[in-house]
Amino acid sequence: xxxxxxxxxxxxxxxxxxxxxxxxxxxxxxxxxxxxxxxxxxxxxxxxxxxxxxxxxxxxxxxxxxxxxxxxxxxxxxxxxxxxxxxxxxxxxxxxxxxxxxxxxxxxxxxxxxxxxxxxxxxxxxxxxxxxxxxxxxxxxxxxxxxxxxxxxxxxxxxxxxxxxxxxxxxxxxxxxxxxxxxxxxxxxxxxxxxxxxxxxxxxxxxxxxxxxxxxxxxxxxxxxxxxxxxxx
Numbered sequence: 001x002x003x004x005x006x007x008x009x010x011x012x013x014x015x016x017x018x019x020x021x022x023x024x025x026x027x028x029x030x031x032x033x034x035x036x037x038x039x040x041x042x043x044x045x046x047x048x049x050x051x052x053x054x055x056x057x058x059x060x061x062x063x064x065x066x067x068x069x070x071x072x073x074x075x076x077x078x079x080x081x082x083x084x085x086x087x088x089x090x091x092x093x094x095x096x097x098x099x100x101x102x103x104x105x106x107x108x109x110x111x112x113x114x115x116x117x118x119x120x121x122x123x124x125x126x127x128x129x130x131x132x133x134x135x136x137x138x139x140x141x142x143x144x145x146x147x148x149x150x151x152x153x154x155x156x157x158x159x160x161x162x163x164x165x166x167x168x169x170x171x172x173x174x175x176x177x178x179x180x181x182x183x184x185x186x187x188x189x190x191x192x193x194x195x196x197x198x199x200x201x202x203x204x205x206x207x208x209x210x211x212x213x214x215x216x217x218x219x220x221x222x223x224x225x226x227x228x229x230x231x232x233x
Contacts, residue, residue: 004064008032009078011116012055013096017043025053025072026100027061030113034103037063037072049075056082056092056120067106082124091129094223095119095136101216102144115139130205131195137208138190146215148172151191159184167207169214181206 010029018024023039042049052059052075062074084092095116103109119136123129141147152158154172159165164180165173165187173187186203195201212221 002064002066003070004062005032006062006074007060007076008062009113010059010061011120012053012057012059013100014055015039015053023050023053028099028103028113028116029061030110031108033107033109034099034105035063035070036105037061037070038065039072039075042072052077055096056084058117082120084120084124088123088129090223090226091123091133092120094133094221097221097223098137098140098212101219101221102140109143112140112143115143130201134190134195134201134204134208135193137212138193141208141211141215144215146170146211149191150187159187161185161188167210169211 008029008031010027012025013028013034014026015023018038021041021043023042025037025039025042026034027037028034039049039053041047042053044050049072058078058080060076060078061072063070063072065071082092099116115136119132119139122132126132138147148154148170149172152173153165154168154174159173161184163184164176165182165184166175166177166180167182168174173182182203183199186197186200189195189197189200190204190207195204
């Protein structure tokens with residue numbers, strides 16, 4: 001069944017060539033989630049669409065067509081574009097790759113769209129990127145139903161800030177045992193969105209890497225490896 005959508009707020013996640021003069025544009029839209037659109041003729045010299053189909057710029061997009069063959073017919077810049085540079089730019093592409101890999105197609109997540117918009121603004125404005133990344137990873141996993149509560153034990157019960165705990169995928173926080181990696185204080189801080197302590201960022205990074213590796217499967221993130229390589233230079 002054909003559909004027509006007009007003026008949905010969206011961001012471009014990725015573009016790639018299609019046929020001789022067109023692009024496939026992967027987008028994250030507020031009301032329709034992650035979609036792939038065909039931008040016909042966008043690679044032609046002087047094409048107006050091409051200059052607007054840039055990641056991290058707030059757009060309104062309009063498209064039509066069937067579910068597997070949607071055609072982009074308008075893209076309007078909404079102003080207030082971001083100028084991500086250097087490490088912040090790579091972090092932005094990391095967020096985009098997470099969305100491309102984990103978001104089901106055509107699955108709307110309006111709250112996550114707001115989290116993404118805020119994360120980009122924070123990457124643009126703040127020198128420290130780690131708290132922004134950890135918060136977005138938590139928001140993404142929570143919105144997709146992958147993150148269990150971090151503020152209590154899996155079976156119920158309060159956490160002791162001075163104790164250490166484990167975490168089991170799809171179960172949650174487990175009592176202290178051999179190899180327990182996370183302090184109660186860290187888990188409580190993560191649950192509250194408090195990244196002010198360096199130990200919270202360090203342990204939170206370990207936890208997020210573990211969770212994301214499970215749901216991403218065997219194929220590693222290209223942007224994460226690039227960030228690791230850049231840090232070695």
